[in-house]
Each structure stands twice: as C-alpha cells, then as structure tokens.
Amino acid sequence: MIDKPYVSTYQQSRQKRKIYTILLILLLTVIAFIISMNTGFIRLSPMELLETLLGMGTEKQNLTLFEFRLPRIVISVLVGIGLALSGCVLQGVSGNALADPGILGINAGAGLAVVLFISFFPTTSDVPVLFLPILAFVGAGVTAAVIYALAYKRGEGITPTRLLLTGIAIAAGISAAMIILTLRLTPDNYQFVAVWLAGSIWGSNWMFVLSVLPWLLILIPYVFIKARVLNTLNLGEVTATGLGVNIEKERLLLLAAAVALAGASVAVSGGIGFVGLIGPHLARQLVGGKHQFVIPASAAIGALLLLSADTIGRWLIEPSEIPAGIVVSVIGAPYFLYLLAKSKA
C-alpha cells in the first residue's frame, strides 16, 4: 500500500538507522538484564553468574538465580513490554498523546479484579495464578467500558482531556474502594493492596511467567500485524475510511488488545503507571511516527524501563526494596508534565 517497489538509498539508510536504534535499545536491555541478575542481597560475580547459567553453580547460587531473580526479571521485561504496547495502541487509537493504561484507570480496574480474587483465594495454589490474567482482563475491560461511557458526550464525542480526567477519577475511586474492601478482610490482604498500589513486581515465580506468557505471545504479534492499521488511523477518520479501513471494527479490536495487554501485565505486577506513556513517546522521538518501527521500539523501551526501575528499586536499599512503580512514577510524572506543558491547549 505504502511501500513502493523502488526504495531510494536515502530511505534505506534511514530505515537502517531506525533498525540500529531499536537494536541498540535491545542491547541496553540485555545489559540491564545482566546487571539485574547481579543485583541483590546475595552477590554473584560475573564468573559465578556465568557458571550458574551454564549449570555449574552451587545449590545456593542456583536457587538465587533460577528461583528468585530470573522469574522476576523475566516478569519485569514482559510487563514492561505489555504496558508499553498497551500505551502505544491506546495513543494510536484514541489520538490522545497522553494516553496510558495506568493514567486512564485501566490498570486500576484490572487490579481491583485481582485484589478481589486474591482476597478470596490463597495465592499459593497454582491454579488461580493461571486465571489471574483472565480476571484482570475482565476487570480492565469493564473499567475501560465504564470510562469510555462516562467520557462520551452526545454531540461532542470524546475529548482527550475528558477521557483522561474520567480515567484519573475512576482510578482514584477504585483505589479508595480497594482500601475499604480489603480493610474488611484481613491485615495480610491490606498489606497486599498497599504493595499492589505502590506497583511492586509481586508475582515473582515461574508460575506467574507462565500465566502471562501466552497472552503476550498472542497479543504482541497481533499488534505488530496491525501496525499499518494504526498508521492509517493516525491519518484521521476520513482518510482511513477512504483507504478502506473498517474504522469501528479495527478500533474496537485494537482497544480490546490494549486492554488485554494492560490486564495481563497488571495481573502479575502492581499498578504501574507511566510505562505506557514514556515507551511510545520516546520511541516516536527515536524512530519517527511509523508504527512498524514505533511498536518494536516501544516494546524494547518499556522492557528496559521497567527492568531498570525494578533493579534500581532493589539495589537502592538492599535488602529491602522500593517498588518499581514508585521508581517509574518518579521518572514518569515529570515526563507527563513536560508533555502536558508542551502540548497545545
């Protein structure tokens, strides 16, 4: 449709540069991955790390790396990708530069479903863990529908600002409801909600990895395939229709994908905001506006961001830790303010 058989060398070199940029981010993510494996109460030297990875570690090293650190690192990466892509799709579909599943309240809805579930079932048994993403998806979906309905106004449709304000308000209401509901349960649950609201990577064993992975394996390729649709949607409704895109259907499907990505991510992490905002924005600045590049770049930046945040949070006050969500907020909130000040009123 857009690609021409003849591509000038100039375009080729620009495309190459974009690909190199994405590869560079991936490389940084790998470095963060390695540093993160090294970070923690029990020190592993690079040599020990290598030995352990190759299966020659002591029992203690094996336990530290394979049972504690790796699942958590993998989850950080997956959640980072999920949230960044969710934000990317939300921004693309709504044409709202400040959209983010956390700011819009979708994460809070997913969290409420998870918290309710955890309150009634013990976390340790393995079956419920696999259900968590489904529940989170339902919670996120219902919340997204409510927010959409509340922000919609006949004659005006949905303005970006009202959508955001509605989302912020719904998130505030859900947080309040969570606190009130869980106070009626047990102190442990209250602790859990507090940790959840702060945005800690709490689901850190392989079971949780297993429960989010299928969702991401389906949804990430789907979003990649839809890159062109997102490009056309950005051209405006009229142009998109003219180009033969069934706008309403595509929008709905993409929104569902964004909600599912956020829900699955939040099911195993806490209510982490701003990743879905920063990822796509930085990506667009680095690789331009085409979604074929923005999507992989966002995913890579999201993974890098959350992994770094989690690692910093763990490293800063060993052996205790600062939840990744707090670290991300400290970076993300000023960035949001910057974008807000820059955008036109």
Place this chain on the structure above:
Amino acid sequence: MSASVEQSLEVKKRGLTSRPVIGTLILIGGMIGLIIAIGISVSIGAAEIDVKTVWSAVFQYDSALVPHQIIQETRLPRVLGAALVGASLAVSGSIMQGMTRNPLADPGLLGLNAGAAFMLAICFAFFPGLPYMYLILFAFLGAALGAGIVFGIGSIAKGGLTPMRLVLAGAAVTALLVALSEGIAIYHRIAQDLAFWNAGGVSGTKWENLQIMAPWVLLAILGAIVLSKSITLLSLGDEVAVGLGQQTGKIKLFGTIIILILAGAAVSVVGAVGFVGLIIPHITRFIVGHDYRWIIPGSAVLGGVLVVLADLAARMVNPPQETPIGALIAIIGVPFFLYLTRKGGKEL
C-alpha cells in the same frame, strides 16, 4: 458606593445570584447540624458511653472517671480536629475556585495536599521527633511547593492551561510527590508512621495539635471572610475586578497565603484527603448563590459537617478498625468530580 452598585449590576447581568436570607439560614442550620454531628460523633465509639455521661464529661469534667477521660482525651480532640480540617479544606477550595475561576480547583486535586504530605515525609525521615509546631510550618511549605509546581507548569504551558488540564498537571504532580514520599518512607523505614497520613485519618489528633492548629485555621478563615467580597469580584474575571477598582495582585497574594495555610494545617492533622475542597464549595454555591461573602462561611460550616460525618463513618464501617477518611470521601467525591467534568467545567 458606586463600586458596589456597579458590582450588583455586573452580577445581575451575568445572571449570578446572591441569596442572603438562604445564606443566613444555611449558616445557622449548618452550625446546628455541625453541633449535632459533633455530639453524635463524640457519643459513638468503641466504648459504650451514654449521652448523659458524654454531656457531663464535656461540661463537668472529672478526670477520675474513665469514660470522662475517653471523651476528653480521645474523642473530643479528634472530632474537633475533623471539624477544623473540613472547614479548612472547604474554605481553601472555595477561595481557589473563586480566585482562579476554575470549577475543578481543590487543594487535593491541584497537588497542595500531596506537597504538604511530602514535606511531612521529609520531616519524619530527616528530623524525627520534630514538634508539631514545626511540622505544621513544613506542611505550609509543602503545600506551597505542590501549588508552585502545578501553577508553574500552568504558566509555562503553551497558551496557558484550561481548568481540566490544570487538574491533569495536579494529578501528575501528586503522583510524583506521593511516589517520592513513599520512596522516602520505605528508604528510612518510616512507612508505618506515614501510612496514617497517606490514607487520611484524624484518629491521632491531640489537644496539643489543636492548640497550635486552631488559631492558624480560625485566623485564616477570618481572613478569607474579610477577602470574600474581593474574591466575588475576582470570580467575575480579572478585567471586571480591575475595572471595579480592585488590586487584583494583592488580593491574589493574600488569597494564596490563606489557601496554603489552610491546606497545610489540614494536611498536618488529617493527611492527604481530597475532594472536600471540591464538593463543599459547589454545594454551598448552589444553595447560597455566587456571593463569596456567603460561600466562604457556608463552606467552612458544611465542610466541618462533612468531615465529622466521614470520621464517624470511618469508625462505624468496620469496627474496631478504622477506614481511612480519604477513601470514604473519595467514594462521594469521584462521582461528583465526574459530574463536573461532564458539565465541561464551564459554569462558575
């Protein structure tokens, strides 16, 4: 004199109303309601104490009796604290709404409360055991910090910020300051001490706190009432106010100081509780009209009623545990906020 004639003309032209009779009724009725609410709140609690004992505990205090001690040392300061906090938040909200002509202004929404709570976190972390008198000063500074960032962003933004976008800036500043407070709290292992402030509650209020906080609050509310006429004019627009001979710069300065004192004092007692400063001025304005001479005292009384009742509910929802007041008020505040944003924030 001519200024006030012009003012009333201007008021009429815009279809704005002032209802002194209803205003007086609301003030008197609100006062009675507040006293009843305080009475009920003092009488209800974990220990069953009958009304007679409560009465004698308040007016013929006998320190030898345990029920009297409970009333005097625990319940009374807490309930009075709740009333003062409610009044502070509501008045600061109404001044903000009037001065900035922003129907969504509220010390919680625009980052003042988060700023004050952030400063308290710093105090707890770096100067543990700081007396309450200094805490309250730091809370003022914190409120100024939060407001400064939000309105600073507002002033550097392209074409200024609309009420709604100002709220977005407030939300982001709040997210940042809350994250920093939590980070500091976890880093210095004072999360337990701060949880109380983060969730919002008046259960820890003592007479010493009230002795320091009450004069500030009462003076600030008095100042707000003195300023109220000028605030009404400002709420008609800067040009109108200047045209009617108001020194807008001075009024805004004094108004801002009052807002910061009230927000800081409230947060130093209750923690970051939002929405009171949003809901109450709107309800009061709906009842008494657009004259801030009635809105400000009316908000003070009704705000007091709201927080006293919220505190009562906080104790009754799930005894013996206390539900955070902030969460309870958010349950009412969120729908109200949604309603205002749907209206588009035009009417004020």
